[in-house]
Amino acid sequence: MVYCLWRKKRSQSQYEELLSSVPAVPACSPPLILVSQGLWTTPDEIPFALPPRFMTQNQADVKKKEDKEGEELKMEVRRSILDHRGSLSVSRWYPVGTVLAGLYSVPLxxxxxxxxxxxxxxxxxxxxxxxxxxxxxxxxxxxxxxxxxxxxxxxxxxxxxxxxxxxxxxxxxxxxxxxxxxxxxxxxxxxxxxxxxxxxxxxxxxxxxxxxxxxxxxxxxxxxxxxxxxxxxxxxLETEDQTQCSELGDVQISLSYSPALQRLSVVVLRARGLQLLTDAGVCVQVSLQIHTQVVKIKRSCVAKGFNPNFNHRMTFKLRSQHVDEACLRFELQEPNNVCSEPPVLLGVLVLGPFMYARGQQLQHWMDMVNTPQEAIKLWHGLGRAT
Incomplete structure (x- = not known):
C-alpha cells in the first residue's frame, strides 16, 4: 500500500508540473498553440494533433478538481497512445496522426x-x-x-x-x-x-x-x-490562325455600338472555307430584327473566291432600349445563274442577346454592348438554315 500511495502521489505531481508550464490565458485573448522544443518523429513525418482548448484561470482550477480522478486513470492509456503514434507528449493534446512531408516538398x-x-x-x-x-x-x-x-x-x-x-x-x-x-x-x-x-x-x-x-x-x-x-x-490559347473552319465555312464580323448616336455599325470583313457551287461569287445579306419583326435588310458587295474579302460596312439605327431585344441575321448567298431563281443559301449566322444566340455568338454581342464605341472583331462558324 505504501508503494501504491507513493506512485499515485508521484504521478499526480508530474501531472501538475506539466499543467504549470501552460501560461494562464485571459478570456479575451485569442487561442494559442503549444509548440514543443523536442523532436518527436522522423524527418519525413510531421506530427498532427488537435490542440487543447484553453480556459481562464478560474475555470481551469474548477475543471482540474473535477477531472483529477479521471485523468489519473487515463494517464497510462494516454502514454501508450502517445508512444505508439509518435505525436506530441504534452498533456491534453489529442494525437491524430502524421502528415507525410514528402507530398509538400515541391516548391510552388x-x-x-x-x-x-x-x-x-x-x-x-x-x-x-x-x-x-x-x-x-x-x-x-x-x-x-x-x-x-x-x-x-x-x-x-x-x-x-x-x-x-x-x-x-x-x-x-x-x-x-x-x-x-x-x-x-x-x-x-x-x-x-x-x-x-x-x-x-x-x-x-x-x-x-x-x-x-x-x-x-x-x-x-x-x-x-x-x-x-x-x-x-x-x-x-487558341488564336484566329489556329481556329479550324466549320463545315460550311466561317465569316469574320466586326460590331460596334454607339449609345449616344443610337447607331449599330456592322463590318463584314471576310469569309473562309465556303462550299461554293459556281464561280459567280458570294454576297452577305444582313437583317436587323427586333423580336419577330424584320426592321432593315442590307446586302454587301459580291466577292469571288473560296476565301472572299468583303470589307463592307453597314449601319443600322437601333435605340438603346431595343439592344436586348434585337439581333442580326447574316446570310451568305451565292447568286444563281438564272436571274429568276433565288440565290443559293450557303450558311446562316445569328448574333444577338440571350434570347437569340448562345456561345460565341452571344459573347460577341455582349462584348459589343459592354464596350461601346469599340469595334469587336471575331470569327464565327456558319450554320444551316432552319
Missing amino acids: NEVVAPPPGMATRLCFSVEYRHGSEQLMVSLLRLGNLPPRFHGNVTLVELRLLPDDRRPRQAKARGTGPDPEFNDCFVFQVSRVCVPQGTLSVCVLSVEQDGKRHAVGRVLFALEGELGNAGRVLWRD
Whole structure:
C-alpha cells in the first residue's frame, strides 16, 4: 500500500508540473498553440494533433478538481497512445496522426511552371462545390506570352457559357512573358446545369493608349473535368490562325455600338472555307430584327473566291432600349445563274442577346454592348438554315 500511495502521489505531481508550464490565458485573448522544443518523429513525418482548448484561470482550477480522478486513470492509456503514434507528449493534446512531408516538398514555382513549348498557355484550376452549388475558378498565370505583348497590361475576361451575360475581368499583377493573376471567381450555377457549361477565358493585351489586342482564348468544357477538383491545369490559347473552319465555312464580323448616336455599325470583313457551287461569287445579306419583326435588310458587295474579302460596312439605327431585344441575321448567298431563281443559301449566322444566340455568338454581342464605341472583331462558324 505504501508503494501504491507513493506512485499515485508521484504521478499526480508530474501531472501538475506539466499543467504549470501552460501560461494562464485571459478570456479575451485569442487561442494559442503549444509548440514543443523536442523532436518527436522522423524527418519525413510531421506530427498532427488537435490542440487543447484553453480556459481562464478560474475555470481551469474548477475543471482540474473535477477531472483529477479521471485523468489519473487515463494517464497510462494516454502514454501508450502517445508512444505508439509518435505525436506530441504534452498533456491534453489529442494525437491524430502524421502528415507525410514528402507530398509538400515541391516548391510552388515548379508546380505552376509552364510546360515546354512556344505556345501561349493559361494556368488555372476549377472546382465545383455541390453543397453551395458554386463553381470556383482560380486564375493563376499566363506562360509564353508573345514578345510584342510583354510591355502591355494583360486582361482576362471570364464567362460561363451559355447563360452568363456579364464578363468577369482580371488584371495581371505584372508584365513580361509570364504575368501572374492569382484571382478567384465564383459562378453560381446549379448542379444540373454545370455539366453543360463551358468556361470561356479571353486574354487581351492593352496598350498605354487603351487600344486592345486579342491574344487568344480558351474554351474549357466542364463536362467530365470536375472530377479533378483543384488540380492545376494548363491549356493552350487558341488564336484566329489556329481556329479550324466549320463545315460550311466561317465569316469574320466586326460590331460596334454607339449609345449616344443610337447607331449599330456592322463590318463584314471576310469569309473562309465556303462550299461554293459556281464561280459567280458570294454576297452577305444582313437583317436587323427586333423580336419577330424584320426592321432593315442590307446586302454587301459580291466577292469571288473560296476565301472572299468583303470589307463592307453597314449601319443600322437601333435605340438603346431595343439592344436586348434585337439581333442580326447574316446570310451568305451565292447568286444563281438564272436571274429568276433565288440565290443559293450557303450558311446562316445569328448574333444577338440571350434570347437569340448562345456561345460565341452571344459573347460577341455582349462584348459589343459592354464596350461601346469599340469595334469587336471575331470569327464565327456558319450554320444551316432552319
